[in-house]
Amino acid sequence: QPYQFKLIDYGSSFVFENLKQYKLATPEYMCP
Numbered sequence: 001q002p003y004q005f006k007l008i009d010y011g012s013s014f015v016f017e018n019l020k021q022y023k024l025a026t027p028e029y030m031c032p
Helices: 002-025
Strands: none
Touching: none
């Protein structure tokens, strides 16, 4: 079970980092 949790956590972290980089690359697109 810990492996699955770790995998999910890693995936979430990866997505979060990706989103952060995307936002940093395009600040003008931050507006909703």
